[in-house]
Amino acid sequence: MLIRNATILTATGKRYEPGFVLMQSGSMAAVGDGNGPDPKAGAVVIDARGKFVTPGIIDPHSHIGVYPVPETTAHDDGNELTDPIGAGLRAEHSFWPQDPAIERAVAGGVTTIGVLPGSGNLVGGRGIVLHLHPRRGARAMRFPGAPEILKMACGENPKRVYGVLKRSPTTRMGNLRALREAFVKAQKYSRDWEAWITKQQKPRAKKPDDKDGADAKPPDRDLALETLALVLRGDILVEWHCYQADDMLAALQLADEFGFQVRAFHHALEAYKIRDVLARESVAVATWDDWWGFKMEAYDGIPENLALITEAGGRAALHSDSAIAIQILNQAAGKALAAGRAAGIKLDEDDAVRWLTANPAWVLGIEDQVGTLVAGKRADVVVWSEDPLSTYARAELVYVDGQLVFDRAHIGAPWSDFELGVRAMPPSKKETK
Amino acid sequence: MRSRVLAVAIASVFARTASASAEEGPPVAILHARVYVPGDHPPLENATVVLASGKVQAVGINVPAPPGALTLDAHGKVLTPGFIDADTDVGVVDIQMEAAANDTDVRGGPMIPALRMIDGYNPRSALIPIARSGGVTSVVLAPRTHLLGGQSALVDLAGDSVAECVVRPALAQYAHVDEETVQETAGTRSGLWLMLREALEDARFYSTHKAQYDANAARWLRLNRQGLEALQPVLRGEQPLVVTAHRASDIEVALRLADDFKLKLVLEGASEAWMVADELARRKVPVVIDPLQDLPQRFDRLHARSDNAAILSGAGVPVVLSTFSAHQARLLWQRAGNAVRLGMEHDAAIRAITEAPADAFGLKGYGRIEPGAVGNVVLWSGDPLQTTTRVEHVFVRGREQPLETRQTLLLDRYRTLPLARDGSR
Numbered sequence: 001m002l003i004r005n006a007t008i009l010t011a012t013g014k015r016y017e018p019g020f021v022l023m024q025s026g027s028m029a030a031v032g033d034g035n036g037p038d039p040k041a042g043a044v045v046i047d048a049r050g051k052f053v054t055p056g057i058i059d060p061h062s063h064i065g066v067y068p069v070p071e072t073t074a075h076d077d078g079n080e081l082t083d084p085i086g087a088g089l090r091a092e093h094s095f096w097p098q099d100p101a102i103e104r105a106v107a108g109g110v111t112t113i114g115v116l117p118g119s120g121n122l123v124g125g126r127g128i129v130l131h132l133h134p135r136r137g138a139r140a141m142r143f144p145g146a147p148e149i150l151k152m153a154c155g156e157n158p159k160r161v162y163g164v165l166k167r168s169p170t171t172r173m174g175n176l177r178a179l180r181e182a183f184v185k186a187q188k189y190s191r192d193w194e195a196w197i198t199k200q201q202k203p204r205a206k207k208p209d210d211k212d213g214a215d216a217k218p219p220d221r222d223l224a225l226e227t228l229a230l231v232l233r234g235d236i237l238v239e240w241h242c243y244q245a246d247d248m249l250a251a252l253q254l255a256d257e258f259g260f261q262v263r264a265f266h267h268a269l270e271a272y273k274i275r276d277v278l279a280r281e282s283v284a285v286a287t288w289d290d291w292w293g294f295k296m297e298a299y300d301g302i303p304e305n306l307a308l309i310t311e312a313g314g315r316a317a318l319h320s321d322s323a324i325a326i327q328i329l330n331q332a333a334g335k336a337l338a339a340g341r342a343a344g345i346k347l348d349e350d351d352a353v354r355w356l357t358a359n360p361a362w363v364l365g366i367e368d369q370v371g372t373l374v375a376g377k378r379a380d381v382v383v384w385s386e387d388p389l390s391t392y393a394r395a396e397l398v399y400v401d402g403q404l405v406f407d408r409a410h411i412g413a414p415w416s417d418f419e420l421g422v423r424a425m426p427p428s429k430k431e432t433k
Numbered sequence: 434m435r436s437r438v439l440a441v442a443i444a445s446v447f448a449r450t451a452s453a454s455a456e457e458g459p460p461v462a463i464l465h466a467r468v469y470v471p472g473d474h475p476p477l478e479n480a481t482v483v484l485a486s487g488k489v490q491a492v493g494i495n496v497p498a499p500p501g502a503l504t505l506d507a508h509g510k511v512l513t514p515g516f517i518d519a520d521t522d523v524g525v526v527d528i529q530m531e532a533a534a535n536d537t538d539v540r541g542g543p544m545i546p547a548l549r550m551i552d553g554y555n556p557r558s559a560l561i562p563i564a565r566s567g568g569v570t571s572v573v574l575a576p577r578t579h580l581l582g583g584q585s586a587l588v589d590l591a592g593d594s595v596a597e598c599v600v601r602p603a604l605a606q607y608a609h610v611d612e613e614t615v616q617e618t619a620g621t622r623s624g625l626w627l628m629l630r631e632a633l634e635d636a637r638f639y640s641t642h643k644a645q646y647d648a649n650a651a652r653w654l655r656l657n658r659q660g661l662e663a664l665q666p667v668l669r670g671e672q673p674l675v676v677t678a679h680r681a682s683d684i685e686v687a688l689r690l691a692d693d694f695k696l697k698l699v700l701e702g703a704s705e706a707w708m709v710a711d712e713l714a715r716r717k718v719p720v721v722i723d724p725l726q727d728l729p730q731r732f733d734r735l736h737a738r739s740d741n742a743a744i745l746s747g748a749g750v751p752v753v754l755s756t757f758s759a760h761q762a763r764l765l766w767q768r769a770g771n772a773v774r775l776g777m778e779h780d781a782a783i784r785a786i787t788e789a790p791a792d793a794f795g796l797k798g799y800g801r802i803e804p805g806a807v808g809n810v811v812l813w814s815g816d817p818l819q820t821t822t823r824v825e826h827v828f829v830r831g832r833e834q835p836l837e838t839r840q841t842l843l844l845d846r847y848r849t850l851p852l853a854r855d856g857s858r
Contacts, residue, residue: 071730291761295528324727331767338821391774
């Protein structure tokens, strides 16, 4: 499969105009300037003159499938609000693969999402990284080789949810205490397991009443502490919902106390206020372009957030947190780029594409596999009708692992079983022109 | 770019007239602009627009700047009417999730037609300059909830007092017949329509039995006196009834209701309106929609689709585009741009946030640049619906407005780190 004659935005700093992308066996075989190699017999060649090609968009913060549409009580599965330390939970187990929002996200050029539990709990549970192609269950959509990710939350949401229930936490200090207590337990849990493993490995003479030796029972498994122990070992990426600068600083203090790394703050509307700290500590930011004001901790959001973080040497990524916004993340990048430039921040179009692809790939720990158009990576590719940073750009062709999953000119039966018989009318002439 | 003459004059005008009425000040002549004019005409190139006494005084190619006018050379950039967001809470809410900072969701109901949104409007809200910075110069403050939610207002986004801002304190009446209201109120949609019919019938009865009512000799009526009074302009066809409904069959019921009571109908939400596009076009019923709402979010909008606006517009329905937002009313341009992306004509999308809302609500002189119209205009660096375009100048009632917002002040404060006040650390 060869796409050529297009403007190729690689998210590596290189731009080929015109250039080509050669896909083979689900991977990118070659990307570069000009027309590319002569296609082999039987190869599909797409002449994409005037069009743009980018890596598939990666949304590191989505609730598709766990808060699906239609919004029914039967499918309200994103927040298990019975224990603020929900570390034993997995979004995978709530994910409804028939969510009609999935196909619409793909129509917006999105190929990978991080599905996270909600933010009502201090530890929301494990998220799951999904490749967007229609499958019957979350496990089959799981991005191959993606690391485990953990959703955590600070600030208003947990204390509001449990405040209503008259249970701790009801304050920010309550938030921090509950988390510290949980990590103290996780430290002991880790020690108990390490001690047991050490004893298992140590050969010793067996006595009939030996309770400490090889016959000793292992510590009881605890799903929540097991997950938190992975955090302490650095074997799960911490994705922390946090808006205010002071809340992020408190979170970093806690991470320091227990010796773990925060992979990314999500939402992080005040990240610009501490962008020097975040860049120094290698903590990424996943955020919107210009959302603000929906709650107190979102009051200081500004449209230059992504640009300022980038200028400071930090790693900024766009996220949607919304089944509507996920369809126009490309526009969000265009807007954030324009806002940054208007503020005098030097940015180029590749920076904006990185906000959509390479940086969210890093947030989810899949940067070695996707996020840039380079030979050897997975062939997650989008062909756009025009510059993807334009309001008018439409994803025309979307490939996941080299497979065409969306073709605007040939929209077939809906992916979702739920929409069978509902979306039965032909698409209008306008939309398919 | 702004001429030095104008820049200096603006500074002095703002310093001098903190409380003066918006219309004061010298005339303004905007030269060499690409001007969007009403109707199907293409934009005028290299045109002059003169603003005086708060209004558009002249528009044309060879119009001279009046003596003493402040001049602004647009260098070919785009001048549009100030955008009108037909359904917002700007100035009524500061922070959505803080009840004390949110006056959008009144308790009581389900029928409170006498409520006036204007009484909750705060002209000093931080949201107002932010909406303006997106080229929005007027908004409809619309009730969000309840079967009969009350009366909206039209305000211009400039001025220090409510009296100064308000254009129409009682613009339209709002009925919500969507899934949320059904669940909160009657439990079934037929039950909800029954309540609405009874309220309208009672209001009609009241209009011919006021003496008996005041003498306590009328039959029981579902609404209180204020409510019955508030529905009179609706029954007389003077005030539109804005019905929020999504399912196509609900829209059909709304049309029957409008026939039965001879109402002036405006539809909002209307996710499935495209399914009855021809009927809406025949009746010329304005439809206010958010073109980004393409999800089957609820069971009353399972047929929501991304080209609703394009289909309606193509069929000849008067389409109005809205953000239905407060904090993000500044993004009305992006809603219109997405309607274009999804198949609507570009000029129709511009009309859908200028002339169309003005016409839907009977706002003479709004949403158009023509002599006698209100002097609400915006100068853009390029195509107003494009991500790369910036708002360069905003005029409300003929006076230029500062583009400073709480957000630009935050940017200025944090433009370089560490802050001076952080000390030596």
